[in-house]
Amino acid sequence: MSIFVDKNTRLLVQGITGKEGQFHTRQCVEYGTNVVAGVTPGKGGQKMDDVPVYNTVKEAVAGAGANCSMIFVPPPFAADAIMEAADAGVELIVAITEGIPVMDMLKVTNFLKDYKCRLIGPNCPGIITPGECKIGIMPGPMHKPGGPIGVVSRSGTLTYEVVHQLTMQGIGQTTCIGIGGDPVNGTNFIDCLDAFEKDPETKGVVMVGEIGGSAEEEAAEFVKENLSMPVVGFIAGITAPPGRRMGHAGAIVSGGSGTAQGKIDAMTKCGIHVCDNLGTLGQLCSKVFT
DSSP states (O other): OOSSOOTTOEEEEETTTSHHHHHHHHHHHHHTOEEEEEEOTTOTTOEETTEEEESSHHHHHHHHOOOEEEEOOOHHHHHHHHHHHHHTTOSEEEEOOOOOOHHHHHHHHHHHTTSOOEEEOSSSOEEEETTTEEEESSOGGGOOTTOEEEEEESOHHHHHHHHHHHHHTTOEEEEEEEOOOSSSOSSOHHHHHHHHHHOTTOOEEEEEEESSSSHHHHHHHHHHHHOOSOEEEEEEOTTOOTTOOOSSTTOOOBTTBSOHHHHHHHHHHTTOEEOSOGGGHHHHHHHHHO
16 A cells, blocks of 8 residues: 555656656656656646647646646746646646745645645645556655655655665655655645554555654654654754754754754654664664664
């Protein structure tokens, strides 16, 4: 089993004719993802390799039966692309684009309240169900199909490191999700944890957080109250100085809140197995999950 995406997902790519869109679309196709359409205004009727290109998302949904969108639209236009996908009836929107203005994302958040769709991202690596479907920029070969561990992370590169260590330990993954590190995003830790809890094939979760905000503390409380499976956690940014943004736009310690130690303490208090050295995370997972 998996959460959110599987072999039946029918993907369209907004921004498919751009350099990044073309490259990563080809990577997804090579992995086995069912890419059925692309969207670039003004280029409808063309093809990117064997993928038909449409002018609008509505045309792509009607013509190709797409139910998921991957967005590689430049930051000034990405919010409109997200809203266009929602308005066209797309069920899952994966926004890879980095640098979307916060005010634009606030408009998107308000807009999506009227639609039954899920947004992952923005500024995220995407989502992959190993062996079935890859939507995003993560390196596919390092993932091990068959489960039983789910991975959810605010950091793209740390997601890859966690997955690599799991695979090296012989531990497969059900679904791996990068939720992004922007202050305003779509799917959060709790959404993913809840979905993993409801997935019969997922028997444990690795949760990777970072400094800034309160998402990890809230997720820890959710784990304590709702999860029946073990969770391994890691918090990045323990050496970050207060008031300085580290990497992601949302990764900043301010006003005495959002510190790495505070998050670690909250996770430990709620029964999460916290790893204090990323290099040993795979070994800890092997002890906790097997």
